[in-house]
Amino acid sequence: MQPPVAPRRTSRRVIHGDVFDDPYAWMRDPDELAGYLEAEAAYCLAETADIAGLADEIYSEVLGRTLQTDLSVPNYVTHDDGRAFWYYARTTAGLEYPAFYRAPASSRDVPGEFPGEELLLDANAEADGHGFFALGTLDISPDGNQLAYSVDYSGDEHYDLYFLTLGGRPSEPITDVAAGGAWLGNTGYCYLRTDAAWRTDRVFFHSRDGADTLLHHETDERFWLSVDESRDRRRVIITAGSKNTSECWLFDGAAMRSFWGRRESVEYELEVLGDDAYILHNLDGPDFALARASVADPTSYHTLIGHVPGTRLLGVSAYDSALVVSYRREGLTRVAVGKDGFTEIEWDEPLFTLEADGAEDPGTDRIRLTYQSLVTPEQVFDYMLETGEKVLLKQRPVLDYNGVYRRGDYVQERLWATSPDGTQVPISLVRRADTKPGGCLLYGYGAYEISISPSFSILRLSLLDRGYSYAIAHVRGGGELGRAWYEGGRMAAKPNTFADFTACARHLVAAGYTTADRLAIAGGSAGGLLIGAVLNQTPAAFGAAHAAVPFVDALNTILDPSLPLTVTEWEEWGDPLHDPQIYRLMKSYTPYENVRPQHYPPLLVTAGINDTRVEITEPAKWVAALRHAAPETQIHFKVEGAGHSGVSGRYAAWRDAAFELAWLIAHTTV
Numbered sequence: 001m002q003p004p005v006a007p008r009r010t011s012r013r014v015i016h017g018d019v020f021d022d023p024y025a026w027m028r029d030p031d032e033l034a035g036y037l038e039a040e041a042a043y044c045l046a047e048t049a050d051i052a053g054l055a056d057e058i059y060s061e062v063l064g065r066t067l068q069t070d071l072s073v074p075n076y077v078t079h080d081d082g083r084a085f086w087y088y089a090r091t092t093a094g095l096e097y098p099a100f101y102r103a104p105a106s107s108r109d110v111p112g113e114f115p116g117e118e119l120l121l122d123a124n125a126e127a128d129g130h131g132f133f134a135l136g137t138l139d140i141s142p143d144g145n146q147l148a149y150s151v152d153y154s155g156d157e158h159y160d161l162y163f164l165t166l167g168g169r170p171s172e173p174i175t176d177v178a179a180g181g182a183w184l185g186n187t188g189y190c191y192l193r194t195d196a197a198w199r200t201d202r203v204f205f206h207s208r209d210g211a212d213t214l215l216h217h218e219t220d221e222r223f224w225l226s227v228d229e230s231r232d233r234r235r236v237i238i239t240a241g242s243k244n245t246s247e248c249w250l251f252d253g254a255a256m257r258s259f260w261g262r263r264e265s266v267e268y269e270l271e272v273l274g275d276d277a278y279i280l281h282n283l284d285g286p287d288f289a290l291a292r293a294s295v296a297d298p299t300s301y302h303t304l305i306g307h308v309p310g311t312r313l314l315g316v317s318a319y320d321s322a323l324v325v326s327y328r329r330e331g332l333t334r335v336a337v338g339k340d341g342f343t344e345i346e347w348d349e350p351l352f353t354l355e356a357d358g359a360e361d362p363g364t365d366r367i368r369l370t371y372q373s374l375v376t377p378e379q380v381f382d383y384m385l386e387t388g389e390k391v392l393l394k395q396r397p398v399l400d401y402n403g404v405y406r407r408g409d410y411v412q413e414r415l416w417a418t419s420p421d422g423t424q425v426p427i428s429l430v431r432r433a434d435t436k437p438g439g440c441l442l443y444g445y446g447a448y449e450i451s452i453s454p455s456f457s458i459l460r461l462s463l464l465d466r467g468y469s470y471a472i473a474h475v476r477g478g479g480e481l482g483r484a485w486y487e488g489g490r491m492a493a494k495p496n497t498f499a500d501f502t503a504c505a506r507h508l509v510a511a512g513y514t515t516a517d518r519l520a521i522a523g524g525s526a527g528g529l530l531i532g533a534v535l536n537q538t539p540a541a542f543g544a545a546h547a548a549v550p551f552v553d554a555l556n557t558i559l560d561p562s563l564p565l566t567v568t569e570w571e572e573w574g575d576p577l578h579d580p581q582i583y584r585l586m587k588s589y590t591p592y593e594n595v596r597p598q599h600y601p602p603l604l605v606t607a608g609i610n611d612t613r614v615e616i617t618e619p620a621k622w623v624a625a626l627r628h629a630a631p632e633t634q635i636h637f638k639v640e641g642a643g644h645s646g647v648s649g650r651y652a653a654w655r656d657a658a659f660e661l662a663w664l665i666a667h668t669t670v
Contacts, residue, residue: 001046003635004039006624015559016580020593022556023628024621033620037609040623040637048636051662058462059658064401065458066654068093073380073393075368076108078361079144080186086114087140096649097123100138108366110382110393120147120166131641132610133648136179137161142233143186146208150177155610155643157198161191163206174206182229182236184253190215190227190236198564198612200225203238205251215256216240216249221567230272231318231362237270243571250295259298273318273362278304280313286483288313290325304340310482317358317367322385324356324367331414331426331480333453335369337385345383345390349373351412351428353453366391372456374412374430374470377405398458409433410464412454417473417500417507423488425500426480427507428454431469438467439668440514442505446477446497447526448572449486459657466665469513475500475530491574492582495589498533505534505541517543520664524548525614525644532591532622539600544667546604546660549611549644552591553618555583564612592618595625602634602667604660608642636663 011025027033074086084105089098099122103114127133136150136159150159160173178192178200188207195201203215222242238249247262248270268281279291285307293301315326325336335356336342357368372378377396398405415427452472474480477489477497489497521542523531528550559577574582607619623637
């Protein structure tokens with residue numbers, strides 16, 4: 001079967017004296033694009049029929065190892081009238097989505113059974129009749145009588161918000177809202193709306209009598225709004241944040257006031273309990289410090305944790321008896337507990353991910369911790385604040401499917417690659433202990449200060465047990481080694497991200513973990529831009545590639561302020577519309593504009609038609625350009641009727657993931 005050929009129509013872009021002829025600009029017309037996408041879908045289906053058996057095999061392995069009927073570890077919640085409940089979710093074999101419940105609680109010790117169970121929301125019933133379903137908000141009121149929840153039926157991340165008085169019927173929806181929100185005591189609910197560029201720019205208060213009041217409209221197009229509750233649920237905290245600057249307001253139902261105001265390049269966030277505010281801020285250094293101030297006098301503050309270069313403070317949760325601080329050091333997430341002095345909670349593995357839940361009420365005597373590593377399935381603990389005892393509540397089961405999972409059969413390692421400028425770049429790697437050099441899948445992201453933590457995956461066992469290693473390249477642009485690591489792969493320094501990734505790939509080959517023709521690479525969104533860039537720069541370094549929802553036409557997108565997210569992106573990538581140097585830099589690496597006649601490895605591209613973060617036009621243009629410039633390249637373009645996060649429903653997601661893994665294995669098997 002011959003691959004689709006997209007028509008080429010000249011559309012000229014002239015910026016800063018530079019001329020670029022864009023033959024696929026017409027794809028921004030969704031009606032014209034539809035036919036091309038249908039042709040690509042048919043071609044992909046026909047040409048990947050030969051891996052269907054392997055995909056089915058991997059899918060069966062995921063099902064066989066997964067406990068499909070299961071209960072989440074319940075959360076203890078005390079309501080205003082003194083009633084306490086356990087809140088939890090249940091999954092049922094054969095059903096795509098969880099159902100959410102609560103049951104009366106008599107103590108904070110998790111029981112074995114939950115008499116008096118009450119169904120709050122069945123996501124399967126909500127999803128019935130819809131091809132896509134995503135739950136955005138699920139938030140119980142402080143008095144425990146009303147549930148706020150929001151749903152998205154297309155994948156475009158525009159939600160309908162409902163209020164359900166327990167025992168009754170849901171309200172008429174408030175349509176076209178963003179995910180997220182917060183109760184203001186029991187008086188009403190704060191929710192977010194977006195502007196035409198898909199930026200959360202307005203916060204509304206919806207009172208229990210049904211009236212809606214605009215609390216704040218953020219007119220600076222660099223800033224996004226978010227809203228959260230104070231720990232004691234007496235106030236809401238509204239935050240406006242750009243990539244460099246933030247401002248927080250406190251709203252108590254009567255008045256809203258700014259906490260520290262807004263100063264360019266000053267970032268801060270708040271945790272509020274009673275009359276005290278705990279502030280994470282960058283006034284003392286880029287990796288943040290922690291301070292305490294009174295709500296009444298924000299400018300007089302006391303430092304609790306000073307700035308330490310390389311230790312990036314991430315969050316704080318305040319309770320009556322202790323503060324819980326989350327941070328990242330040496331590429332690993334960590335948690336410390338204390339009041340004026342802090343003790344780090346220790347673990348004995350070289351690589352791990354540790355997260356504090358942060359959902360407990362102020363009077364709690366324990367916090368909830370989640371721990372996992374590349375070889376340790378997720379574990380949930382209660383950590384006793386007074387004694388430091390860790391009580392294991394649950395470990396994610398890995399069922400016996402063609403053999404019992406034994407952690408000792410696998411090895412996780414921290415490796416270091418040397419980038420061309422001499423920077424040492426960390427790699428997290430897992431493999432079977434008995435694996436000889438073979439295939440390897442290298443994953444990368446490298447943007448927005450997002451870190452890719454070493455976590456466990458049942459799906460990944462299907463890769464490891466076939467003789468592959470799995471590695472994460474912790475490249476600059478992410479946040480693994482502090483704010484300086486992020487700055488080292490951002491704006492004018494963006495090329496470092498690509499150099500770091502290729503250095504990691506070459507290190508894996510040089511160290512004997514794999515060979516270039518058996519090295520698969522993968523990344524999504526901004527990580528898809530990374531994949532596209534390195535394929536243009538060093539295609540011979542890789543055996544196959546998967547780019548998911550890839551941001552590959554970045555320059556054209558960021559040149560157009562009318563498109564979703566563009567203006568907010570100028571503080572991440574630079575402003576090519578007004579800055580000729582940034583324009584030239586971005587043009588030098590943007591994947592779409594640097595496709596050229598050369599040998600590319602086999603490429604799988606996956607995308608969502610309703611994606612509002614990376615519009616379907618971007619991967620479509622890139623695939624068409626690759627087909628024209630390098631017609632011998634094997635390219636499969638798989639398009640879903642979904643959004644940025646892919647298909648909804650766990651079985652559908654597992655099937656897609658099994659296909660993607662099968663594709664990579666099939667194209668790196670010698």
